[in-house]
Amino acid sequence: MIKEHKVTCIVCPAGCEIIARVRKNSIIEIRGNRCKKGVDYARNEVIEPRRVLTTTVRLENGHFLPVKTAKPIPRELIFKAIKELKEVRVKVPVKMGEVVHQNVAGSNVDVVSTRSWRK
């Protein structure tokens, strides 16, 4: 079975609407891209789109700490990751860049703090 995916390329301001045709998880055709960069972009978006997740976790002092995944994680894991992070409690003080949760949603990617908190 052939599936068609529509992907908007965001690599440059042209914003090409790319059509990728996929059979059994491999791409058989890509069109609509104005340059080669669009090919790689569309391939990643179709086979395994990844995103950096940003959210907040609770600090033990009751405030909320902004965090992000240290690297992009597979898009399909995002809701699982959010759920997992709801349970996390972080001790103060915490530094920007410090790991607050490891291997989120089994992605092999850690979650780090995006600001420091003294007290």
Add this chain to the structure above:
Amino acid sequence: MRVRELVIIGGGPAGLSAAVEAKKLGVEDVLIIDRESEPGGILKQCIHTGFGLHVFKEELTGPEYAERFIAEAQERGIEIMLDTMVIELTDDRRILAVNSRDGLVELKARAVILAMGCRERTRGAINIPGFRPSGIFTAGTAQYFINIEGYMPGKEVVILGSGDVGLIMARHLTLEGAKVKCVAEIMPYSNGLTRNIVQCLQDFNIPLLLNHTVVNIHGKKRVEGVTIAEVDLNRKPRMETARYVSCDTLLLSVGLIPENELSRMAKVQIDEVTGGPVVDQSMQTTIEGIFACGNVLHVHDVVDLVTIEARVAARGAADFLKQKKKRIRPATVPVIPGEGLRYVLPQRIDLDGALEETQNFFMRSVKPMDRGRLLIQSDRGVVMSKNLKFIRPSEMISIKVKREILQQNNCLKISLCEGSENGD
């Protein structure tokens, strides 16, 4: 009254960047005043990524971008007076501020940089009929509730306006468990970055309804739903297309307005289009010794440009502070937006002031164009032209103009025509 050398009003990215730069340029006494309990401005609540690609060559979140500047300001010994609101500014640079520690604080500044940012337009500014139930928020307020206070404004949400703030909030609410029913945009195009349309709406199958607006809000105590309708070419709703969408929350993302009450008090001339001060190439306003940068000057979509602009303002202020004698009215070249452009910044060039070999101008188009030709004209005809691609009103256009062009003409008009010289 204490006399300070440079006082910066506002400790967001504009104020922090200006302070750090001024210190680097040798201004010893730099004071930042901010009404909040922490510096960083709006960045504190912008926890998403998308900041810093130009300035740091990496993609940071808002808090990370802010913390880098806060750390540098602290290292350089810049004083930041927090929880202090400036309530008055005069044209001879006297500042009146209040806080709960000292009560009234009165200062005289030898130079001032305005960096107060902007605020969001509210429902009052856009006029939707219906009662005034709870459940109507500006997108930025909702962002503050979720990211700083940690609670959700509602469960089922309609967003009016597709600016970046609205798009970011559509994703954020979805991730936190709300259902975003749609984003309605009155224009035929979105004002947000393509990247945000893809990663905030398409990723979660949230419909973006172009040429649509909210015509009625239902519910007396709490929002129960809204009526949305398509608009015609004149952006008047076509009532035959009206339909009801149930929701408990309406988010407004209908634009930002520079915060210029203080500037007006100081008799600074305001550009009606940008909503911010009229400035020259050193970001000096029409009042001597008062400079402006960041969202108080014009609304920026990218924080990096705020930092770059703030550095220019800091250099302007540093030069002004070194200057010995008072200058008489300088000769200026006005730079005005022509067809196709909403505004151009700076709005004037001070010929007696420092002029770099090339001068940057920033401008916004009135509509999206795949190709456009930018023309700079004087009374002598076209003096410069440039072809541009993929122009969007939401993405600031920046061009460099040679010093000679500015020196040899007494007025410049910049306009943008659709298409290019050699056709498409």
